[in-house]
Structure formats: C-alpha cells, structure tokens
Amino acid sequence: MNKLIILISILFLSFGAKENSITNSKIEGQTENSSLNSALSLNKNILYKGTLNGNTKISLYLKEQEHPCGGSMTMLNAMYKYNNHNKWLLLSITTDIEKKKYCMVEDNFTGVLFLEKDGDYLKGNWVSPDTKQKYKIELKKAELNKIEIEKLDEILFDDLLYNKNDC
Template sequence: MKKLILFSIILMSSFVMLSAQEGLKKFLYKGTIDKFPVTLYLQEDTSGCGPKFYHGMYKYDNLSKWLYLEISDDEESRLVMIEGGITGIISVKKIGETLKGFWISPDGSRKLNVNLKEVPTTNRVMKSYDDRYDEVNYEMNDC
C-alpha cells in the first residue's frame, strides 16, 4: 500500500511539472536598438488560468552583459520591459514575429527605435539561453 501511495505522489508531481513546462514558450529575437545590434530572450508563461506572464533578458551584442527585464503586457500585444535597476525601459508592440517600439531612458530624455525579429532556433541553442537566464534571474533576485 505504501508503494502505491508513493507511486501516486511521484506520478502526480511529474504531471504537475510537465503541465507547467507545456505552458512555457521561449523566443529569441535579434535586431537593433537605434543602430546597435541586440539579442532578446523572452519566455511567455501561459500555464496558469489567468493572464500570460513574461520573463526575459537582452544584451547589446558584443557590447554589454545580459540585462534582466521585468515585463508587463496588455490586451493589445504591447510589452513594457523595465531593465533591472531601472536603467532603461523598452516599450514594444508584438506584430506577428516582430517587436517594434522604443527604448526610453529612465529620465525620458532619450528615445531610441527598437526593431526586433524572432529568429528560428533549436532546443540545443535555446538551452544555453535558458541557463544564462537562470543565472541573470538569480543575480537580480537573490535575497
């Protein structure tokens, strides 16, 4: 009887973990902020019964380290991404496979065009971004 209960618990927890992963979509975007090439990694979590949740990071290619993003959205496919430490804000509209909008400095004095396009990738390549996001998220949110 104990083995049956233990097996049931393991089976149920495996189902919960699998269900959570099924609702997680991952995207990789490349493009520019002003004239600077950038890469954006974005996770869209639809595993709950409520709204979508987003997580992400981006970097200026060959110029910066990964920057953690706190992300909110609305019903009109707009995303507002606030850089960790509030060093900038990215406001974009999702149109098909593209994100278009602006990067705005915290004081509002600078506004740069953002143009990003989703790029196809493999699970193997995306794994390296997943691992890096976990590190960036931990660095930003570790108590």
C-alpha cells in the same frame, strides 16, 4: 438451456466491460496527452534579433511559461543584450497580451523598452530613465534550437534571476 443462456450473458457482459475499460483508458490517455500538450504550448521560448537606433544590433529573449497558480495565467521573463557585449540585462515586464503591448524595465532602471508585437516582429522604443534619450527598436523573431534554449534559460534563470533574488 438456462445455464447456457446465463453463461453466454456473462461472457457478453465481461467482454463489454473490457471494451469499456479499453475505451476509458484511451480517453484518459488522450486527456493526459492533451493536458501535456497544452502545458508544453504554454512554455514559449522566443528570441528576437534586430537593432536599436537603426545600427546597434541587439537580441531579446522572451520566455513565457505556465503560472504556478495555474489557470490561464502565464509568467513572462525576459532579458536582452547588445550583441557586441556578452552581458545580458534582466527585464521586468508589464504587458497587455491582448493588445500585444509590452513595457520592459531594465534591472536597476537603466532604461525602458516599450514594444508592440506585430506578427513575428517587436517594434517600439527604448527610453532613458530621464526620458531625454529615445531610440527606435526593431526586432524580428529568430529560430532557436534546443541547445540554444537551454543556454539562454541557464543565463536567464541561473545567472540573472537567481542573483537578483538571492539573499
């Protein structure tokens, strides 16, 4: 009889261990998925389209991604172009994300964009380096598909940033 009780106890204990193992693997899988989802949510690709000075059509591409140092920091890269030209201009960004304000300086300091985010809109001004010219900017978030994101990322990273930082 004692042997039967011991055998039953061992079976119940091993069943409980398997149950805990399954539960732990589910929790680990959920943790990995939530970590992956939070990392993916940090990678934002946003295209804005609108006008400069009310009539010149422009596009601005903003890429936010996880900072290599980790934590809650992110990196912002951006470029914009006049829609009647093929050349994109690299922008260096300083921001106060909490206040939704951006200062974007054109590469080689040919102009500065001061923008404020309001929902799906970016509004502000483009200012010349000598501050004598100032034009109103109004941009609205546009839809992007995966192919467009890949193409814009290639221009931003492979062309603009690589060429700027290449020795």
